[in-house]
Amino acid sequence: MSNVNAKRGITLYLHVHQPLRVREYSVFDTAINHDYFDDPDPLSDRNNEKIFNKVADKSYRPMNALLEKLLKTHDDFKVSLSITGTFIEQAEQWGPDVLESFKRLVDTGKVEIVSETYYHSLAFFYSRSEFENQVEAHKTKIRELFGVETSVFRNTELAYNDALAQWADGYGFKGILAEGWDPILDWRSPNFVYQPEGTKDIALLLKNYKLSDDLAFRFSNKAWEEYPLTANKYTEWANASIDDAPLINLFMDYETFGEHQWEDTGIFNFFEDFVGRWIANPDNTFYTVSEAIDANKPAGVISMPATVTWADAERDLTAWLGNNMQQEAMGHLYALEKDILRTKDLELISDWRKLQTSDHAYYMCTKWFSDGDVHAYFSPYESPYDAFLYYMNAIRDLRWRLHETHKTGGLRG
Amino acid sequence: MLGWELPPHNSGGLGVACYHLSKALALQGASIDFVVPYDAKHENIDYMKIHAATALEPLDRYGMGAYDSKFAIESQPGSKIKDAKDIRGVQRHYTKYVERLVSKKKFDAIHAHDWLTMEAGIRAKQLTDAPLIVHVHATEFDRAGGNQGNPIVHEIEYQGLMVADRIIAVSQITKNIIIEKYGIPADKIDVMHNAIDVDSFNDGYEYDNRTYRYLEGLKDEGYTIISAVTRFTIQKGLEYLVRSVAKANERYDRIALLLAGDGEQRDELIALAADLGISDKVFFTGFVRGKQWRDAYSVSDIFVMSSVSEPFGLTALEAAHHDNALILTKQSGVAEVLHSIFTYDFWDVDRLADQIVGIATSDSLKQALRENVTNEYAQLSWNDVAKKCMHAYSNTARVGVFA
Numbered sequence: 101m102s103n104v105n106a107k108r109g110i111t112l113y114l115h116v117h118q119p120l121r122v123r124e125y126s127v128f129d130t131a132i133n134h135d136y137f138d139d140p141d142p143l144s145d146r147n148n149e150k151i152f153n154k155v156a157d158k159s160y161r162p163m164n165a166l167l168e169k170l171l172k173t174h175d176d177f178k179v180s181l182s183i184t185g186t187f188i189e190q191a192e193q194w195g196p197d198v199l200e201s202f203k204r205l206v207d208t209g210k211v212e213i214v215s216e217t218y219y220h221s222l223a224f225f226y227s228r229s230e231f232e233n234q235v236e237a238h239k240t241k242i243r244e245l246f247g248v249e250t251s252v253f254r255n256t257e258l259a260y261n262d263a264l265a266q267w268a269d270g271y272g273f274k275g276i277l278a279e280g281w282d283p284i285l286d287w288r289s290p291n292f293v294y295q296p297e298g299t300k301d302i303a304l305l306l307k308n309y310k311l312s313d314d315l316a317f318r319f320s321n322k323a324w325e326e327y328p329l330t331a332n333k334y335t336e337w338a339n340a341s342i343d344d345a346p347l348i349n350l351f352m353d354y355e356t357f358g359e360h361q362w363e364d365t366g367i368f369n370f371f372e373d374f375v376g377r378w379i380a381n382p383d384n385t386f387y388t389v390s391e392a393i394d395a396n397k398p399a400g401v402i403s404m405p406a407t408v409t410w411a412d413a414e415r416d417l418t419a420w421l422g423n424n425m426q427q428e429a430m431g432h433l434y435a436l437e438k439d440i441l442r443t444k445d446l447e448l449i450s451d452w453r454k455l456q457t458s459d460h461a462y463y464m465c466t467k468w469f470s471d472g473d474v475h476a477y478f479s480p481y482e483s484p485y486d487a488f489l490y491y492m493n494a495i496r497d498l499r500w501r502l503h504e505t506h507k508t509g510g511l512r513g
Numbered sequence: 514m515l516g517w518e519l520p521p522h523n524s525g526g527l528g529v530a531c532y533h534l535s536k537a538l539a540l541q542g543a544s545i546d547f548v549v550p551y552d553a554k555h556e557n558i559d560y561m562k563i564h565a566a567t568a569l570e571p572l573d574r575y576g577m578g579a580y581d582s583k584f585a586i587e588s589q590p591g592s593k594i595k596d597a598k599d600i601r602g603v604q605r606h607y608t609k610y611v612e613r614l615v616s617k618k619k620f621d622a623i624h625a626h627d628w629l630t631m632e633a634g635i636r637a638k639q640l641t642d643a644p645l646i647v648h649v650h651a652t653e654f655d656r657a658g659g660n661q662g663n664p665i666v667h668e669i670e671y672q673g674l675m676v677a678d679r680i681i682a683v684s685q686i687t688k689n690i691i692i693e694k695y696g697i698p699a700d701k702i703d704v705m706h707n708a709i710d711v712d713s714f715n716d717g718y719e720y721d722n723r724t725y726r727y728l729e730g731l732k733d734e735g736y737t738i739i740s741a742v743t744r745f746t747i748q749k750g751l752e753y754l755v756r757s758v759a760k761a762n763e764r765y766d767r768i769a770l771l772l773a774g775d776g777e778q779r780d781e782l783i784a785l786a787a788d789l790g791i792s793d794k795v796f797f798t799g800f801v802r803g804k805q806w807r808d809a810y811s812v813s814d815i816f817v818m819s820s821v822s823e824p825f826g827l828t829a830l831e832a833a834h835h836d837n838a839l840i841l842t843k844q845s846g847v848a849e850v851l852h853s854i855f856t857y858d859f860w861d862v863d864r865l866a867d868q869i870v871g872i873a874t875s876d877s878l879k880q881a882l883r884e885n886v887t888n889e890y891a892q893l894s895w896n897d898v899a900k901k902c903m904h905a906y907s908n909t910a911r912v913g914v915f916a
Binding site (some may be wrong): 483492510 | 699721724725726727730731734779780783784787788790792793796797798805
């Protein structure tokens with residue numbers, strides 16, 4: 101089982117991402133303007149610069165400052181980050197200091213960058229070659245920016261199945277991340293390293309969703325029976341959860357800190373306090389994802405033939421691909437792959453890929469909207485139907501550009 | 514003249530009809546005081562006196578839905594005038610204004626348009642000795658699109674039709690509804706079909722093929738563009754149209770549907786198109802005005818009026834003027850005055866699909882329909898309608914009873 105010399109470790113993994121939201125791109129813009137991602141209204145919720153600056157102030161700047169401090173204060177503190185290409189491009193444009201602060205984190209040698217698709221896409225489910233293109237693009241970007249190689253993979257929305265693990269194994273990754281979902285785990289604990297079904301040389305790290313979601317979703321919920329969550333209480337829960345297991349994998353959106361849970365909820369103080377308490381026990385430590393894998397042999401084989409994600413009670417892809425609008429939109433987008441790539445028109449290819457970001461499909465989700473529970477998800481649009489219309493017009497415009505500029509493809513869907 | 518809207522502050526055909534009818538009446542020598550429920554400039558209207566019954570902005574009135582009678586019982590917050598928070602409140606103010614107006618000035622006839630102004634018409638008749646002419650552009654049965662409709666509106670319509678000395682229906686379909694659903698004797702009702710003022714379209718307009726550039730691109734690839742320019746309400750039967758386009762698409766896929774307008778059914782239609790797998794073929798513009806509105810007709814090859822119940826349907830004439838082949842439901846009044854058209858029952862999606870494919874695959878059929886309907890709509894004249902109206906004014910005795 102686990103290495104006898106190894107300490108009990110928390111594997112903290114944070115996902116950093118911003119999509120490029122599509123503006124209210126109408127029939128009348130289609131085939132005329134190609135600026136899907138440039139909302140001219142500085143106050144609009146679809147204005148990417150505005151959103152970036154807001155989240156940078158609330159989350160990226162203060163949280164990176166805290167992470168930097170914790171990395172300095174505690175030798176054992178480690179963290180893993182996945183940073184999407186769409187985030188990096190926005191940071192380059194609107195927040196170079198934010199990017200610099202991420203570089204300083206990586207330069208400590210205690211921050212591991214996790215691999216993923218550059219465009220935060222669901223390409224794995226549509227096109228293996230496009231998917232690999234985006235993994236490579238992300239690897240290259242990370243290498244250029246941070247001077248590091250990635251060796252552990254996470255797919256968008258933690259969407260995982262056996263086929264993905266087998267792909268990652270063949271591609272040379274040493275590890276892959278997934279949701280530690282009860283119906284899959286049954287009696288097993290997420291607090292061990294596993295081996296994915298049908299793989300030779302890759303380890304599977306499973307999210308401890310209970311402890312992760314205590315922070316990501318419940319921390320500031322006053323209706324929660326455990327509210328307010330103190331660092332002391334959370335440390336007790338972590339101790340109880342880990343018991344004689346080697347690991348606790350805390351996976352969540354980076355923006356949990358400061359954006360989903362605002363500063364005034366006390367999330368930053370809580371986090372600093374908790375890190376201190378956890379490390380105060382000499383048996384405890386933090387691992388990067390690679391270290392967690394190196395320190396532990398797989399405790400068993402896990403199989404997930406069907407796709408499991410980290411979203412919703414269903415833990416499936418229905419928030420992105422559950423309704424016909426989402427399926428049609430994605431179908432039409434990916435149908436353009438060959439024609440778009442053949443053009444070698446970098447701007448066109450980039451726009452096509454930016455539209456692959458899974459957030460676009462998420463904004464078209466109707467499964468809560470129909471219940472009137474519009475606040476159950478984040479969307480910059482008035483309704484999923486609006487999101488769909490603007491998006492479809494953008495796809496039509498891609499076709500127009502193919503047709504006009506490159507004389508390839510038709511306008512028909 | 515008691516109306517609810519005039520261009521450019523109209524949200525549909527009612528305002529357009531009132532505008533042209535009044536203009537033609539003025540040419541016949543009528544002196545018209547026209548009351549609207551809002552205060553705004555009507556720069557193009559110098560042939561009659563326009564009275565603002567309230568200080569509301571036209572948009573406040575749109576917000577309350579000049580056409581959607583369900584707003585009659587829902588309050589709409591944020592209005593500037595106390596107790597004018599819903600359409601009934603605005604109607605009370607409107608009626609009071611009309612009461613004051615008729616006490617100051619003598620009128621030979623009171624001409625009230627639709628349920629919106631019928632109560633004011635009834636009060637005006639009570640306070641004067643002028644005959645009340647009620648002009649029915651739509652009934653609650655039409656607006657409800659096969660549903661029950663609003664009982665308050667039904668009651669107001671019934672009262673207005675009973676008290677009226679003369680009723681003008683915009684089509685035989687509407688006359689039949691007034692007879693059958695409201696029990697009004699047939700001989701009290703004149704049918705006066707609306708017309709189209711072709712001159713009003715000759716304002717230097719030139720089609721801009723960049724407005725719907727993508728659709729023009731599709732046309733270059735041999736696509737036929739089908740359009741509906743309308744409010745997205747159940748009355749308009751658009752669900753049947755979308756289903757029919759999906760059926761037509763199975764047989765001939767070089768077709769696209771332009772849905773120009775907006776309304777409460779929009780989301781449903783978007784989802785339906787996705788469920789049928791034809792989202793890519795359906796273009797939603799949102800509410801269109803001015804150039805975008807004119808160009809919607811111009812880019813289109815086939816105009817479909819899919820209404821479940823359409824008292825007249827002026828947009829069909831507008832579409833014909835912009836060189837469209839027309840497919841109209843048999844439940845549309847405008848079909849009574851046109852012949853070179855296809856008609857179908859609103860629920861008959863197979864027949865509509867046949868007609869769409871038929872026109873899309875035959876240039877000669879499309880050409881024949883377009884050219885021949887041009888001769889027909891051009892003969893419809895507001896001057897003829899105005900003449901009939903003048904006749905009704907001078908020959909109507911006060912016969913209506915107060916309920």
